[in-house]
Amino acid sequence: MLRNILIVPALALAVTAAPALAETQVPQSQAEISLSFVPLVKQATPAVVNIYASRVVEARSPFAGDPLFGNLFQDFRGRPRVQNSLGSGVILSGDGIVVSNYHVVGQATDIRVVLNNGAEYDAEVLLADEEADLAILKLEGAKDMPFLPLRDSDTVEVGELALAIGNPFGVGQTVSSGIVSGLARSGTATGNARGYFIQTDAPINPGNSGGALIDVKGQLIGVNTSILTRSGGSNGIGFAIPSALVQQFVEQAEAGKTSFERPWAGMTGQSVDADLSESLGMGLPGGVLISQLHAASPFARAGLDVGDVVLAVDGQGVNTPPEMLYRMSVTGLGHEARITYLHDGAQQEAKVAMIAAPDDPPQQRxxxxxxxxxxxxxxxxxxxxxxxxxxxxxxxxxxxxxxxxxxxxxxxxxxxxxxxxxxxxxxxxxxxxxxxxxxxxxxxxxxxxxxxxxxxxxxxxx
Structure with a gap:
């Protein structure tokens, strides 16, 4: 398809300005002649791995939840069974740090990682989070691993070419191409994942989960996580977790944390739709209206109040509470975020500390x-x-x-x-x-x- 698109302008130029074309567009490499992704694929695929995970699950009573027989069989204990899962992962460092999806390796008791050259490694989970559907693994005994560099996903734009690499349906490592077809997709992923996603039309199928979404320079821009489908197959609407959030997961895993800590907003809010924006005198809809603030909220301490509308975090617009939480998460704990908000109709800015939820008063568990x-x-x-x-x-x-x-x-x-x-x-x-x-x-x-x-x-x- 790419070759057909490029032939038409080439023929037109050959008729009108053939000498200029010959002087300025001489192919410099075999890659330019073949018009393919071959060099990019050769560079990136060694860092994308197949993951085989298994866990032991207890058998559930067939009468669980039944109003008549549930109590009679509440002590039912069936034989444990082994549940297997198949997915993909991406190596992020030479010492074997790997990112994948939580739904691939979460609660796994045995994880085997296979590189595209056939080498196999056991792996352990360093940090996992079901809500974000991300997990960070460490390959045992790994060194000098091929890895993909992370690109700041905030620089990604709609229309960029993208490649999805993974192991769909367990057939082996494959590559599919497409474009970035949407940004700031929130609340659209399946399963337990919530938040903020990059949308792509590069085909993503079962088994691609945890695989790489890369740009044309071979940089990781997202981790494939789900598709939107009615048939079970890829319909050109796939979602990837942005690399900016992956970076925060890696940093916390390397700091020794076993669960992901998100900054605490200490507030509840709602999206500002057209009706609400009209009642607030905003003109265009957008932002998150603060409906409730905890006394210890860092937003309250920074001067924000109930009724204010948060418009942006660090210059990036937010339109839903999940987008706002995502922006706070990629800023990271211990840092300050620049918050743009409306107060009494006037736009203002404040520095808000990204803190963990206070354990005060002591929980006395x-x-x-x-x-x-x-x-x-x-x-x-x-x-x-x-x-x-x-x-x-x-x-x-x-x-x-x-x-x-x-x-x-x-x-x-x-x-x-x-x-x-x-x-x-x-x-x-x-x-x-x-x-x-x-x-x-x-x-x-x-x-x-x-x-x-x-x-x-x-x-x-x-």
Whole structure:
């Protein structure tokens, strides 16, 4: 297709200005004569690997969730089975740092990485994050590995040529070409991944996950993660996680972190649509309206208030909360982001510190032992760090929250994120109160809790 596109202008120039064409466009290499991606592919493919991962999963009761038979078979324990996954990865350093998707290697117990020359390496996960669908691996005993340099994905533009390299359907390493067809795609990826993506029409199929999306210089601009399809095959709408976020993952993995830490905004917001922009007197829609601010929010400390509209982070426009979180994430913890916002109709700027969610007041996390009424129940005092961990809304209030109900807590109906208010009418102040209150209340116990915006009461006997 590329050759056909280029022949037409060449013929036209041959008729009107043949001498000039001969003087200025003499081919300088075999690559220019063949008009192919061969040199680029030879340069890039050694750094793209195939990943074979396996994990042991417990068999689930066929009656799980059934209102009639669920309780009867709640102790069902089937034989564990091995679940295999196939995907791709990209080597990012000579000592064997590899990036792939979480859904390829997450929770894997055995990971085998195969290079395109047939060499095989065992690998361990250094850092993984299900929400971003990214994982950083380290190849055991690797040295002098071929690797791809990272390009700043903020410099990528729509219309650039791009190559997708991976192992679709397990047939072996393949290369497909296309263009960057969209930027700032948020909320469109499948699975658990959320955030901000590069869209490409280079065919991406199952098994391409974790593979490379590169530019014409062989630089990594994104990690292939998903497709938008109705048939299960590639329809020309694929998504890649931008290299700027990959860079932050690598930096945190090399710093020894095992889970990805995102900057904490301490706010909730909503996209400004046409109706909202009109009511705010903005003219054109765009930005994120701040609807709620935590007292400890770095945005509040920088002078922003409820009703302000965040327009850009470090000069990059944001139109949805996921885009804003992405921009904060690529700025990185410990840095300051330049925030452009509207306050009372006037555009202003502020420097906002990128901080982790504060662990204040201290969470005082406890897990009840086997002598407790509800062994295995894990509790913590609610604070911004715990809210972030549990994915709770900002307006979660105060109190003692269930981090893990444990087997017995789950059996009586407790769920992760429940706020415990009282045991048999006695108020709960800190996590350490719960064990004693339960023992004191036995054998007839009532736990009052808050779940979301509602109140629940759980009654049981021990």
């Amino acid at each position: 406890v897990t009840l032992d086997e002598r407790a009424v509800l062994p295995g129940l894990t509790l913590a005092r609610l604070n911004p760090a715990v809210q972030t961990e549990l994915g709770m809304p900002l307006a979660g209030g105060e109190g003692v929250v269930v981090v893990d109900p444990g087997p017995w807590g789950a059996r009586i109906g407790l769920q992760r994120g429940d706020l415990l208010r009282a045991v048999n009418g006695q108020g709960i102040e800190v996590p350490g109160d719960v064990d004693g209150l339960l023992k004191k209340a036995a054998p007839r116990i009532q736990i009052d809790a808050q779940r979301g915006n509602g109140r629940i009461s759980l009654r049981f006997r021990v």
